[in-house]
Amino acid sequence: MHFFSHQVDRPLEHIHTDNNNLPGLSNDQAAQGLVSLVDHSHEHSDLGHGIHASSHTIFNIPWIHRMIPGIEKLAAEYHTGNFVAIRGSKEQIFEAMPIYARIGMHLLFYGREQVKILQSHTVESLLKEQSIKEGKHFDSPESAANIPSFINTYSLDTSELLEPDVSKYKTFNEFFFRKLKPDARPVDNADDPRAICSAADCRLTVYQSVDFAKQFWIKGRNFTIPNLIGVDPSSEKASIFDNSSLAIFRLAPADYHRFHCPIDCIVGETTHIPGQYYTVNPQAVNEPGFDVFTANTRSVLYLTQKATGLPVAFVAIGALLVGSIVWTNGGEKGKEVKKGEELGYFAYGGSTVVAVFPKGVVEFDEDLVSNSAVPVETLVKVGNSLGKTPPTA
Known part of the structure; x- marks a missing residue:
């Protein structure tokens, strides 16, 4: 990095x-x-x-x-x-x-x-x-030779890996979506059903409303929640997410690339939306004439929060040189998943997850709100506190 x-x-x-x-x-x-x-x-x-x-x-x-x-x-x-x-x-x-x-x-x-x-x-x-092409190469046995230089370039800590012996990874992608030891990412407020945690090791921005997100961070002219999740603006689903709150988790290439559940929930349906492979770097997201999140290929998973019964849209967004988006627990409709448990992973490339919360479902932690208004991203890990669902939701 x-x-x-x-x-x-x-x-x-x-x-x-x-x-x-x-x-x-x-x-x-x-x-x-x-x-x-x-x-x-x-x-x-x-x-x-x-x-x-x-x-x-x-x-x-x-x-x-x-x-x-x-x-x-x-x-x-x-x-x-x-x-x-x-x-x-x-x-x-x-x-x-x-x-x-x-x-x-x-x-x-x-x-x-x-x-x-x-x-x-x-x-x-x-x-x-x-x-x-890059995704195919990093799925090949020959690509395992790239692993040591990747670790060296980004000074990665291999001691937290479930398999710390890097010679055991058969391809670069196997290392790229590596698993961590079970205790490597403790979950803040794990027993609080209304607590919400970070979904990824990432650079995080949070906005209490879409209007704030567009004011401070997402400058693409065509960014709307219906465009992001691929629904008709007049649909019932669009109305549920009207003026939503957003958490934007940007994963850089060196990051642990499995993403986890931010809430205690029941897994719902997924929708794949084909699209482009643009870079998700902040400079692109902050460009007024460039719609990254609503143009890129992405997969939308709907999660029903147990504390409120309300849906949360979990949007995994592909990016430049990202090979694929893979759902693990997130692909099992009807499964109960606790916050901090794995939902899926990205194959090679840095990318982004956007969590969309209906209005009033989340109060973000104040330090994250303050940084996002600068605007500057905040480094966080899976399981770190993101905020909570207020009792009135």
Whole structure:
């Protein structure tokens, strides 16, 4: 993740909004750069010198300089990433963006309008093609060679793994959606039926209403709850979630990628919504002309909260280079699941879960609300307190 301690006034380093975003880089060069990064991960074991290089490390990687003109200037002129708050302190850390996400963003912002690239690809078709290709590679036995460099690049703690011997993982994806020891993620307020917990190891933002979410964080013009969950705005389901509260759990590539239940509930139906494979990085979510959450492929699981009998929509959103969304307990309709228990996982790639609570069902913890209004994400783990359901709900 390449974390750096820092005190900041501006939590989000916005990308440039002119056509010199990556100096001297054409859309075809950017597209070829992304393809080359994906191919490099198939042929070389060191992900830190390829697809997971950041703007802080690319000076030592000559082949990237040759493939992506101007990348050194980008890295030298400004940080490429965002700041994240450490819960329980006033400290913030800088999270550098992997180079593959940075190039994907350049293509989306400057090459989407009917521009054909690399032998008549659209940007959307190229991103989907490369996402599928990377997913297939990381499902192959050869990809196990990528695991040690991934652990080293992100300084991962393997002692908390259910299987700490990394040589036992047969593919990179097996490691990517690794399981943790049963006691690795204790659940806050586990015995309180109205307590709500974090669904993932993630960077979290929370908003008491959709209007607040759109004011501070989600700037896409087409973002609505009906669009997010794929229902008719005039439907009964849409009315249930009118002016909902939102918790947005962003999983970075290094994170533990299984997601867990935020409430005590009964598992309901799931709906898959096909879509794009855009990056879910904060810079993209904060771009007014770019609808990440309502454009990307996603799977919607409905959970009935036991304390209130009301539905909560749990939306797992795919992203750039994410291979798939897999439901485990979340795929067993009618099953009783307690908060903190696993619902499913993402295959390779960083991604996002959005939990949608009907109005009045959640009062978020004040520190999370305050950080989200800055706006800045907060680092949390599975099981950490998110808030509670008030007695009046």
